[in-house]
Amino acid sequence: DTGVSQDPRHKITKRGQNVTFRCDPISEHNRLYWYRQTLGQGPEFLTYFQNEAQLEKSRLLSDRFSAERPKGSFSTLEIQRTEQGDSAMYLCASSLSLGRAEAFFGQGTRLTVV
Amino acid sequence: DQQVKQNSPSLSVQEGRISILNCDYTNSMFDYFLWYKKYPAEGPTFLISISSIKDKNEDGRFTVFLNKSAKHLSLHIVPSQPGDSAVYFCAASAAGNQFYFGTGTSLTVIP
Numbered sequence: 001d002t003g004v005s006q007d008p009r010h011k012i013t014k015r016g017q018n019v020t021f022r023c024d025p026i027s028e029h030n031r032l033y034w035y036r037q038t039l040g041q042g043p044e045f046l047t048y049f050q051n052e053a054q055l056e057k058s059r060l061l062s063d064r065f066s067a068e069r070p071k072g073s074f075s076t077l078e079i080q081r082t083e084q085g086d087s088a089m090y091l092c093a094s095s096l097s098l099g100r101a102e103a104f105f106g107q108g109t110r111l112t113v114v
Numbered sequence: 115d116q117q118v119k120q121n122s123p124s125l126s127v128q129e130g131r132i133s134i135l136n137c138d139y140t141n142s143m144f145d146y147f148l149w150y151k152k153y154p155a156e157g158p159t160f161l162i163s164i165s166s167i168k169d170k171n172e173d174g175r176f177t178v179f180l181n182k183s184a185k186h187l188s189l190h191i192v193p194s195q196p197g198d199s200a201v202y203f204c205a206a207s208a209a210g211n212q213f214y215f216g217t218g219t220s221l222t223v224i225p
Contacts, residue, residue, distance in 0.1 A: 004157070033212065042118075042203050042215030043158065056212060091157050093213075100146040100165055103213060105157035 002026060004106035006092050012112045013082055020078045021109045025094030032075050033103060034067055035091040043091055049075060050097055082113045117141045118206050120216035128224050133191040135219050137204035140185065144206040148213070149178060149189045152201045161202075162189070194223045 005024040013019050025032045030051050035043035046065065047057045051072035064082075069075040079086055089110050093103040119138045127133045135149075145166040150158035164171040164178045164187070171178050177190045191198055201220045205213040 006157075035215075040217065042120075042205075042217045043213075045212045045214070048212055093157075097210070100163070100207075100210060102148055102160045102163050104160060105150075108155075108157045110155070 004092055004094050004104055006090075006106035006109050008109055009107060010110045010112075012114060015084060015113055016081055018078065018080045019082060019111065020076055021090055021092075021111075022074060022076050023092030023094075023106060024074045025092070026104060029094035029096055029104075030072065031095045031097045031101075031103075032069055033093040033095075034075070034077050035093065035105075037089045037091060037108075038087075046077070079111075082111075084113050087111055087113045115140075116217070117144075118204060118214045118216040120202075120204060120219050122219050123217070124220040124222070126222045126224060127194050129196055130193045133189075133194045133198065133221055133223070135189040135191075135202050135204075135221065137187045137189075137216055138185055139187075139206050139214075141206070141208065141214075142185070143208040144214075145209065146207045147178070147180060147187050148205045148207075149176075150203045150205060150215075151198075152203060152218070158203055191221075194221075196223045196225050199223050 033048040034046040037043045049069040064080045089108045091108045093105045095101045095103040148163040149161040152158045201218045205215045
C-alpha cells in the first residue's frame with residue numbers, strides 16, 4: 001500500500017500523559033500536513049511541512065503540541081500533558097508541492113483522553 | 115473565523131437522482147478548491163478539484179462548479195448511488211498553502 005500511513009489507529013491515554021503519533025506520507029510527496037477533527041466539524045489545520053521545514057503552525061496550536069519531520073520523510077506529532085479537550089481524530093495528509101495539488105489523507109489516529 | 119462554509123449539514127436524495135452539495139467561501143485569495151468524501155472512522159478521500167481559472171470540472175459522475183463572483187462552489191453527483199452516502203467536505207487553499215475545510219454535509223442516498 002503506497003498511501004499515507006498513520007500509527008497508531010487508536011490511542012487511549014490518561015490526562016496528563018504525553019502521546020506521540022507517527023505519519024508516513026506518500027513517498028514522492030514533499031508536503032506533509034497535520035489536521036485535527038472533532039465530531040461535527042471539518043478538519044482543522046494544525047501545521048505543515050515542506051520537506052523537513054515546518055512552514056506554518058496554526059495559532060490554535062498550543063505549546064503542548066510539537067511536530068517534527070526529520071530528514072523530510074515521516075513525521076511525528078507529540079502532545080504533552082494531554083487534556084480531555086485534546087480528544088479528537090488526528091489526520092495526516094501529504095501532497096506534492098506544485099502550485100495546486102490535492103492532499104491525500106491517512107486513516108487518522110483517534111485519541112481519547114480519559 | 116470560518117472561511118469555508120457548508121450551510122447544509124445533511125441532504126437526502128433518491129437513488130438515481132442528482133445530489134447537489136453546496137459550499138461558500140469568504141477569502142478571495144483562494145485559488146484551488148477540492149471536495150473530499152469521508153466515511154466514519156476513516157480519513158477523507160479526495161474526490162475532485164477545480165482551479166480558480168476554470169468554472170467547471172467533471173470526472174465521471176462528479177462535476178464541480180465554481181462561481182468566483184459569488185464565492186460559491188457546488189458538487190453535483192449524477193446519478194446518485196447508495197455507496198455515495200458519506201460526509202462530503204469542501205476545501206480551499208490559496209497559493210498552495212494550507213487547506214481550509216468546511217464543516218461537511220452528510221449525504222444519504224436512499225435506495
